Amino acid sequence: MKKFAFIFLALLLPVSLFAQDGDNASIPQSRNCSTMEVLDRLMKEDPDYQERLNQIELQVQDYLKSNPERDNLIINIPVVVHVVYRTTAQNISTSQIQSQINVLNADFRKLNSDVSGVPQAFAGLATDCQINFCLATRDPNGAVTTGITRTKTTKTSFSTNDYVKKTSRGGKDPWPASSYLNIWVCNLSGGVLGYAQFPGGSATTDGVVIGYKYFGTTGAATYPFNLGRTATHEVGHWLNLRHIWGDDGTGCTGSDLVSDTPNQGGYNFGCPSFPKVSCSNGPNGDLFMNYMDYTDDRCMFMFTTGQSGRMNATISGTRASLLSSSGCAAPIVENQEETNDNISLSPDKFVLNQNHPNPFNPTTSISFNLPAAGQVSLKVFDISGKEVAGLVDNYLEAGRHSINFDASALSSGVYYYKLASGNNVSMRKMLLIK
Ligand SMILES: [Zn+2]
Structure with a gap:
C-alpha cells in the first residue's frame, strides 16, 4: 500500500486518548499507541524534522532499489532497558525484562511459534527480518552492565511528553542512541500501551516507551497485552515502520510506505476473523495479524518482506551507527587489555587473554x-555476530592453552572471539588490519 508517500506525513491527526490515569487504572480494552501523536508534536516543535524524514525516506527507497535481496547477515542491536518506578510493582523483574528480549528475538527472526496462525493466503508474506536484540553487556563507558537501569521516581505516572526520558523530570536520561536502543518501562498514563520515536528525531529522546503492564510475558504483564507485542510494534516504529492502515483514520488513501501490505481502511482491534475486508481489498482483506495493526498480542504474529526491507534499509542508513556499537561485546577488564604482552595466569581461574599480537595480519595467537x-569451544565472530571461524570444539585438559588463528581469508575489521566451557564464557575483541 504505497502511495502519497510524503503527503500524509504532514497530515497526521492527533490520536484521541482514553482518560485513565494512575497505577490503578484498568487495562485498556484495546491497543492504543501514541507514536503518530508524538511524531505530530515533534514536528511542531522542530520544523526541520519533516525535511529529515523526507531525506530518510529517500535513503530508504534508494537502498531498497539497490539491494533487492537481503544478505544473510543477522544484525544485533544492543538494548538498554530503563525501569522508572514509584511502586514495587512498577519495578519489574529482570525475568520480565528478559522475557521481552526473548519475544523481540522470536518476532524479528520469525521464530515465534504462533506465526503458524498466518492465514494461507498471507503465508508467503511472513518474513524473518534477521534482526536480533541483546541486553547490553557494556555501558557507555565500557564497564560491565546488565543492560538494565533502575530509577526510583516520585512521579505517579508519565505521559507521552517524554519526561520519562529526562533525569531532571523524574525519568532517566538515555544512553547514546547511536549505540543503543533505549527502552523505558514505566507507568504510562492515558490508556496508552506505548510509543516510539521514528528515526531522524532528537537523540535525547530516541527510543521507545512501554507501560510496565504491557512489557514481556511474565510478572506484571497483563492480558490481553501480555505476550510482548507492544514492544515488537513500537520497535517496528523505531525502525521506521508505519501503522499498517496508513494513519488516515478509516480512509483508503493513507499509506504505510510498504508495497506488499494490502491497502486497509482503519485499524483493527481485538482478534478479527479472516478475512476482514476493507477498501475493496478482498478476497483476503486486511493483514490484521501484522505487528503494525492494533490487534491484541495473541492475534498479531508477522512482519512482511516489505516491512523487513524497510527496517533493514533504516539500519543500513540513518541508524547505521548501531552496527558498530560495542554495547553487546564482552566488557574488557582494562588492566588485562593494557598488559597484552605480559600474560599472567592464575591456574584456578577461567581466563581468556587478549590475542597477541593485536592488531594483527594475518595470524595471531589466542591463549586461555x-x-x-x-568441553571447550572457541569461536570467532564478525561485528554483525556472524560466526567466521571455529578454532576449538573439543575436550581439553585443565591448564594453559594457546591457539594460532590464521585470518588470511578474512577482510580487515573488528572481530570477536568467544571462549566457552561449562558455565564460563568470555569474549574479547581483536583487530585485523591488512
Ligand atoms: Zn503504533
Missing part, C-alpha cells in the same frame, strides 16, 4: 586458561 578439564 582452564581451571578444569572439559
Whole structure:
C-alpha cells in the first residue's frame, strides 16, 4: 500500500486518548499507541524534522532499489532497558525484562511459534527480518552492565511528553542512541500501551516507551497485552515502520510506505476473523495479524518482506551507527587489555587473554586458561555476530592453552572471539588490519 508517500506525513491527526490515569487504572480494552501523536508534536516543535524524514525516506527507497535481496547477515542491536518506578510493582523483574528480549528475538527472526496462525493466503508474506536484540553487556563507558537501569521516581505516572526520558523530570536520561536502543518501562498514563520515536528525531529522546503492564510475558504483564507485542510494534516504529492502515483514520488513501501490505481502511482491534475486508481489498482483506495493526498480542504474529526491507534499509542508513556499537561485546577488564604482552595466569581461574599480537595480519595467537578439564569451544565472530571461524570444539585438559588463528581469508575489521566451557564464557575483541 504505497502511495502519497510524503503527503500524509504532514497530515497526521492527533490520536484521541482514553482518560485513565494512575497505577490503578484498568487495562485498556484495546491497543492504543501514541507514536503518530508524538511524531505530530515533534514536528511542531522542530520544523526541520519533516525535511529529515523526507531525506530518510529517500535513503530508504534508494537502498531498497539497490539491494533487492537481503544478505544473510543477522544484525544485533544492543538494548538498554530503563525501569522508572514509584511502586514495587512498577519495578519489574529482570525475568520480565528478559522475557521481552526473548519475544523481540522470536518476532524479528520469525521464530515465534504462533506465526503458524498466518492465514494461507498471507503465508508467503511472513518474513524473518534477521534482526536480533541483546541486553547490553557494556555501558557507555565500557564497564560491565546488565543492560538494565533502575530509577526510583516520585512521579505517579508519565505521559507521552517524554519526561520519562529526562533525569531532571523524574525519568532517566538515555544512553547514546547511536549505540543503543533505549527502552523505558514505566507507568504510562492515558490508556496508552506505548510509543516510539521514528528515526531522524532528537537523540535525547530516541527510543521507545512501554507501560510496565504491557512489557514481556511474565510478572506484571497483563492480558490481553501480555505476550510482548507492544514492544515488537513500537520497535517496528523505531525502525521506521508505519501503522499498517496508513494513519488516515478509516480512509483508503493513507499509506504505510510498504508495497506488499494490502491497502486497509482503519485499524483493527481485538482478534478479527479472516478475512476482514476493507477498501475493496478482498478476497483476503486486511493483514490484521501484522505487528503494525492494533490487534491484541495473541492475534498479531508477522512482519512482511516489505516491512523487513524497510527496517533493514533504516539500519543500513540513518541508524547505521548501531552496527558498530560495542554495547553487546564482552566488557574488557582494562588492566588485562593494557598488559597484552605480559600474560599472567592464575591456574584456578577461567581466563581468556587478549590475542597477541593485536592488531594483527594475518595470524595471531589466542591463549586461555582452564581451571578444569572439559568441553571447550572457541569461536570467532564478525561485528554483525556472524560466526567466521571455529578454532576449538573439543575436550581439553585443565591448564594453559594457546591457539594460532590464521585470518588470511578474512577482510580487515573488528572481530570477536568467544571462549566457552561449562558455565564460563568470555569474549574479547581483536583487530585485523591488512
Ligand atoms: Zn503504533
